[in-house]
Amino acid sequence: MCSMSSSNRPLRIGVTGGIGCGKSTVIAVFRQMGVPCFVADQVAAEFYEEPQFVHQVAALLGSDVVSSNGTVDKKKVASIVFADKEKLNALNSIVHPLVRQRFDEWCLNQDSKYVLFESAILYEYGFDALMDKVICIYLDLEERIRRVKERDNVDRAAIEARIQNQLSAEEKMDRADWVILNYEGNPRLRQVEYIHSKFLQY
Numbered sequence: 001m002c003s004m005s006s007s008n009r010p011l012r013i014g015v016t017g018g019i020g021c022g023k024s025t026v027i028a029v030f031r032q033m034g035v036p037c038f039v040a041d042q043v044a045a046e047f048y049e050e051p052q053f054v055h056q057v058a059a060l061l062g063s064d065v066v067s068s069n070g071t072v073d074k075k076k077v078a079s080i081v082f083a084d085k086e087k088l089n090a091l092n093s094i095v096h097p098l099v100r101q102r103f104d105e106w107c108l109n110q111d112s113k114y115v116l117f118e119s120a121i122l123y124e125y126g127f128d129a130l131m132d133k134v135i136c137i138y139l140d141l142e143e144r145i146r147r148v149k150e151r152d153n154v155d156r157a158a159i160e161a162r163i164q165n166q167l168s169a170e171e172k173m174d175r176a177d178w179v180i181l182n183y184e185g186n187p188r189l190r191q192v193e194y195i196h197s198k199f200l201q202y
Contacts, residue, residue, distance in 0.1 A: 001132070010036075010112050010114050011113065011115070012114070013116050013132065014118075014127060014134040015117065016120060016121075020148040021169065026180055033192070040099050044099055045074070048071055049071045049072075054072050060091060061080050064076065065080070082161045082165065092125055117131065123172060124165075133178065135176060135178045136180070138182065143183075145160075
C-alpha cells in the first residue's frame, strides 16, 4: 500500500471483497455522494473490443474465443480461465498493466479529495500497492453464493471455481483498513457516510 501523500492528487482508495458481496451496491452509494469511482472490471471489458487485445487473447486461448464480430467472447474466456489457473494468470498479465495505466490516466483528471478503485482481485494481483487505503465489503460465503446464483443464473460449481481463484473474504477483511458489512437490513448508508467523512479529513 502506498503512503498517504500531501500532494494535490486525490487519495486512492481501493474497494474489494469476494464475488457476490455487493461491491457495486456500495460503490453506487459513494457515487451518489459525488465520489469518482473506477471499476476495474468495467474498464477491462472495454479492452475486449480492441483489435490488438483481441489478437493477444486469441493467441493465448485460441481463436474460438473470438466472436464473429471480431470481439472477445467473455463467457468462453471465463469458462477456460476459471478452470485453468495458469491461463488465468497469463490473461491477467495482459489485462492488468492496461488497467493500471488507464487508472493512472483517469486519476489525473479527477479533482476530488479521494477516488475509489474497485476490484475483486485487488490483493491477489497487487493493486493494493497503488492504494492509500483499502475498504473491504464483507458478506458470508453462503449468502454470496445465493446472490450470484440468482444474479448470473449459474450453478454452484461455477461460482466456487471463481472463488477458489480469490483470497478468502475473511483474509481480505483482515488486511483492509475499513470494512463495510453488507447484509440486508444493515445500515449500509451509515457505514459509507462515516467512512466518507473520515476520508474528507485526510
